[in-house]
Amino acid sequence: MEEEILDWTIDEALATNAETERWAQVKLLALDVDGVLTDGSLTFDENGRLLQTFNVRDGFGLVAARRAGLIIAWISGRASAVAQKRFEELELHHCLLACADKAAAMRDLQAQHNLTSEECCFVGDDLPDLPAFAVSGLKIAVADAMPEVIGRADYVTQAAGGRGAVREVIEKILDAQGKWPELLDGFTRADAALGSMENLQR
Numbered sequence: 001m002e003e004e005i006l007d008w009t010i011d012e013a014l015a016t017n018a019e020t021e022r023w024a025q026v027k028l029l030a031l032d033v034d035g036v037l038t039d040g041s042l043t044f045d046e047n048g049r050l051l052q053t054f055n056v057r058d059g060f061g062l063v064a065a066r067r068a069g070l071i072i073a074w075i076s077g078r079a080s081a082v083a084q085k086r087f088e089e090l091e092l093h094h095c096l097l098a099c100a101d102k103a104a105a106m107r108d109l110q111a112q113h114n115l116t117s118e119e120c121c122f123v124g125d126d127l128p129d130l131p132a133f134a135v136s137g138l139k140i141a142v143a144d145a146m147p148e149v150i151g152r153a154d155y156v157t158q159a160a161g162g163r164g165a166v167r168e169v170i171e172k173i174l175d176a177q178g179k180w181p182e183l184l185d186g187f188t189r190a191d192a193a194l195g196s197m198e199n200l201q202r
Contacts, residue, residue, distance in 0.1 A: 022154075026138055027119040028109060031166060033076035033083050033097070035125035036142055039162030052082045053162065057184060061167035062090050068179045070111055070170075075105050077128055089095035103131035110135070123169055124149055125161050140169055 034040050037058060043051040054115040066072055073094035074087055080097060087095040096105050102122075110120060118137035122129065125145040133152055141153035142161040150156050155172075157165040174180035 005081060014038055022118075022178045023173050024178075025119055026070070026121045027178075028071045028073065028113060028115055028121065029170070029173065030073040030075050030109065030120065030122045030136070031131065032102075032122075032124045032126075032129050032132075033074055033080065034078055035145070035161040036123050037074070037083070037086075037162065039160065040125070046118050050080060051087075052080065055162055055164055058162075058165050058166040059086075059090055061170035062092060064183055065170045066090070066092060067173065068174055068177070068183070069156050069168060070173065071109075073105075074111055075099050075122075075132065077102075082179060101131070102129065103135050106135045121169070121173065123157075124168065149156050149184050151168070 010029070027146040031037055034042075034052075037054055038052050041053075045051060062072055069071040071094070072091070072092040073096065074083065075094075075096045076083065077099055078097065083097060083122060084095060099105050104120065106120065109115070110117065116137070117135050121138040121140060122132045123140040123142065124132060125142045126146060127146060129149060130152065133149075139152060139154045140189045141156045142151045142159070143157050144160040145153070145156070155169075157168045159165040159168050171180055174183065
């Protein structure tokens with residue numbers, strides 16, 4: 001009985017280490033926009049202009065990820081001036097809107113940055129994201145994603161799209177890479193140089 005418990009403990013530890021390594025090797029984080037960075041709602045004003053809401057905590061995480069060395073890409077099938085403006089505000093790397101082929105977009109990014117699929121993570125919520133899943137090593141579904149997406153995901157966030165799901169993913173990646181504790185320490189130390197953190201206030 002004791003040997004069985006020991007074997008189970010060892011197997012669990014190995015599985016945990018393998019999972020951590022999977023997150024740690026991510027170099028490119030690609031995100032759908034509608035339903036991932038937003039809650040999926042589309043609101044129009046009286047002039048027909050699209051209004052979208054982005055989560056400020058996700059924004060903090062995205063800037064932290066960029067500063068930690070991750071390549072960030074937004075890949076969406078919808079064109080959106082609002083999303084483009086938010087993307088530019090965060091000073092990220094690739095904003096691919098009105099994208100008809102997300103798998104091709106992922107392959108292009110992999111070639112451009114000389115990355116393997118295992119070094120790429122894609123976060124999605126609906127069926128158009130599944131082609132990107134097929135060419136990404138780490139597949140993430142937000143909590144309120146469609147069942148078909150959740151069923152193909154390696155990880156499902158606790159937070160819903162537009163409600164901190166992206167921040168959750170970023171924390172897991174940076175924690176696996178040993179970078180999140182350092183960032184946290186920069187805010188919690190009594191002698192923290194808050195001036196160096198000002199660009200994270202997003």
